[in-house]
Amino acid sequence: MAEKLTIGKALNLGLRRALEADPKVLIMGEDVGKLGGVFRITDGLQKDFGEERVIDTPLAESGIIGTAVGLAIRGYRPVCEIQFDGFVYPAYDQIVSQVAKMHYRSQGRVKMPMVIRIPFGGGIGAVEHHSESPEAYFAHTAGLKVVSCATPEDAYVMIQQAVASDDPIVFLEPKRRYYEKGDVEVDADLAGAYPLHASRVARPGTDVTVLAYGPMVRTALDAANAASADGRELEVIDLRTLSPLDLDPVFESVRRTGRCVVVHEAPSNVGLGAELAARITEQCFYSLEAPVLRVTGYDTPYPAARLEEEFLPDLDRVLDAVDRTFGW
């Protein structure tokens, strides 16, 4: 049965299903209990599953992830909430040096079936540290997988798939899109669901391939609608999985369109766009009519809220890049 849910509510329901499906699943983080998290993603879960499974932790991110490592060794499946992107860094050492390497270090004897949920990205008018896009740090780290959802349907399914996976997964939630609504098949069987580590064409097109993930998928789709009015059909691909990347659909698309624009909020320097451009150039060199262009945040710290509209990629900047791929 399809229900209209927001991304936030879909995540909430997905977490509820995950808690029901496996008694080893735990939720831990700051304010995730009574408050239900500052974005209410865990709303009502402590009430229904108890304080033993939905745990308000002390205010220490390294502690959240470090103890989750121990709980995972003990056989639990911790789902850790980091309150905002900019507060994951106290846990960075635990994530990069422990979570990511445990399986390799133990030659497969220890798994880290952990999900690290991070509301990420800007556009909410917040103060410093509340609008960052740290995906490249994690995608650069072997041993971690990184995904991002962009729709309520994906939010609902992907969070359950991530919890069920034995890989440690950084799960990036597009916080400014939490309140966007869409249809969710709430009764669908996970077994038949679209795979977690697969990209997907969000809108077919013929003229330019636009790659996006998380909050920028909506932006890319808006740009595609605007371009269509001007007679250009953009094919928007929602990457969904940032590490590992699933690029076959991307290569197939770029070979058809000959043009590609990558959009992300994170700065460009050594970002995901750079990796995408390199891989596309390697695989689609003879099909390309123009270099792969990037529309990204600038290589500055995230600015004060009254400047974020200028900082963030928007419809106009995507269309500008699309134009430039034709000007080559």
Place this chain on the structure above:
Amino acid sequence: MTKGRGAGGESAPEFVQLLTPDGERIDKVTGADGVEYTVDFTDDEYRGLYRDLVVVRKLDAEATALQRQGELGIWASLLGQEAAQVGSGRALRQQDMAFPTYREHGVLYCRGIDPIMPLSLFRGVDHGAWDPNQFRFNMYTIVIGAQTLHATGYAMGITKDGKVGNDDGEAVIAYFGDGASAQGDVNEAFIWASVFNAPIVFFCQNNQYAISEPIEKQTRVPLYQRASGFGFPGVRVDGNDVLASYAVTRAALDHARHGQGPTLIEAYTYRMGAHTTTDDPTRYRMAGEVESWQARDPIARVRAFIAKQQIAGDDFFTEVDELARRESLALRERVLAMPDPDPLTIFEHVYPHGSPLIDSQRQGFAEYMDSFEGSSH
């Protein structure tokens, strides 16, 4: 001492108190650290403290209102914590240095700093943009606990510069919350300060909550007792008592400036309002709890004391209210007049020596913006 559950237990905590909630003056009291605390204020000084408390609360209320009206992006109210902030803030000497969190508007005011200074941050105009050394007041720090290490390092610098050991010595005060006490950074700061005998006072405002989490989620012992494990004294003070907050902080700062090392002060207080304007405390605490703290209001007791001791009459209270009203109106007008930043400033100050990457992005951005000139955008 509260037995059993530790901090946050049901029974009233033992702490240094010099003014009861009813406005009765306690002459002197010995803290858990064995130090005898008292204050010796003139009538003028009592009136000054009252004035600070009232103005600070009024300015805070104005900022909350500005946020409600969309003029600030967010506001972190200090309501209920005025005494801890005014008491400790007034205890600082000119040469001392403060490292605030994002809630220390009262300390800022007592440092003689224009209260408009942090509002650009909350309005989303900048990230702080003031010179910590000029004001002897670091920028607000939002990442919980980080500033306690900065404060400790700064204090280590004071020692290196030979600026400790007498009445003119310098001392540092690091503010943080009860939630922050769980952070690795804060515990490392305690270790550094202890090992290097740094001239620092760790001032923890235990306002009973870290957003929705009550103090029991952070500790099993009263926070001030943590100090002994790190090797320096800890003391709990009634954070709703401006006199005791002043006395304890003054003594700890003097201890530090004389080269005798760090102190942890736990100011036992209560966050009367929401965590910030985005928070909804009705989801996690009872109205009755808030009411019980209302009876311990930090301002009412000073007013009662001043009235009872005939330190001032009704005229004075009216005058102070009028002053607070004027200051808050002035603040409002200046917030409304604050210009939005020029978009090109996004690219300023990333590095002292600049970067060709930023230069080219700035230029690209400027050209892109120019392309809209005269168009429908």
